[in-house]
Amino acid sequence: xQQVKQSxxxxxxxxxxxxxxxxxxxxxxxxxxxxYQQFPGKGPALLIAIRPDVSEKKEGxxxxxxxxxxxxxSLHIMDSQPGDSATYFCAAPNQAGxxxxxxxxxxxxxxx
Amino acid sequence: DVKVTQSSRYLVKRxxxxxxxxxxxxxxxxxxxxxxxxPGLGLRLIYFSYDVKMKEKGDIPEGYSVSREKKExxxxxxxxxxxxxTSMYLCASSSPGTGLYGYTFGSxxxxxxx
Numbered sequence: 001x002q003q004v005k006q007s008x009x010x011x012x013x014x015x016x017x018x019x020x021x022x023x024x025x026x027x028x029x030x031x032x033x034x035x036y037q038q039f040p041g042k043g044p045a046l047l048i049a050i051r052p053d054v055s056e057k058k059e060g061x062x063x064x065x066x067x068x069x070x071x072x073x074s075l076h077i078m079d080s081q082p083g084d085s086a087t088y089f090c091a092a093p094n095q096a097g098x099x100x101x102x103x104x105x106x107x108x109x110x111x112x
Numbered sequence: 113d114v115k116v117t118q119s120s121r122y123l124v125k126r127x128x129x130x131x132x133x134x135x136x137x138x139x140x141x142x143x144x145x146x147x148x149x150x151p152g153l154g155l156r157l158i159y160f161s162y163d164v165k166m167k168e169k170g171d172i173p174e175g176y177s178v179s180r181e182k183k184e185x186x187x188x189x190x191x192x193x194x195x196x197x198t199s200m201y202l203c204a205s206s207s208p209g210t211g212l213y214g215y216t217f218g219s220x221x222x223x224x225x226x
Binding site for chain 2 (some may be wrong): 001006009029031032033034036041042043044045046049089091093097098099100101102103104105
């Protein structure tokens with residue numbers, strides 16, 4: 001089974017700090033690589049996604065860095081806020097390009 | 113906004129029962145998906161569908177089936193519920209316009225099998 005490996009499993013960051021979550025994928029169909037954010041009691045929601053021909057994408061305080069040769073991508077949250085406390089999932093297209101395979105998730109806690 | 117509605121928020125069923133989980137989306141999306149979410153295991157794909165009456169197995173289809181008779185509705189069926197199917201079930205939809213990555217998820221159905 002194709003896997004997407006996400007680390008760390010949990011993360012505690014001080015308010016104003018930088019949160020970094022990493023993801024590694026196996027052979028995949030090349031489409032966008034997304035990150036999803038999930039708050040308790042809600043379904044995951046698309047946060048940001050990057051095309052495979054781009055090395056970095058920034059939206060506000062959220063940045064994806066993409067390393068195609070290493071098959072890795074990461075999410076950086078700058079100036080982390082308590083409202084960013086949530087579970088984050090990376091995802092990659094399966095090899096057939098028909099569905100997303102998700103990482104196991106990272107629980108982020110931002111302390112004030 | 114696209115809305116994906118899952119009919120039940122919480123469900124308790126007995127071992128051996130046949131269980132139906134319903135999902136409806138209101139934006140005419142072609143693609144619909146069922147995932148289950150378990151602590152430490154993330155989201156795992158059960159089944160998905162790209163068209164009415166069409167279905168494809170995901171990574172963990174054993175013990176499940178699906179039905180898609182209308183474009184807006186995608187049902188997950190547990191043929192004979194077992195305790196290891198206790199989980200959070202998430203339905204999602206997407207359209208070719210958002211590519212493979214732009215899923216809209218429902219809020220989930222937390223199923224407990226006793």
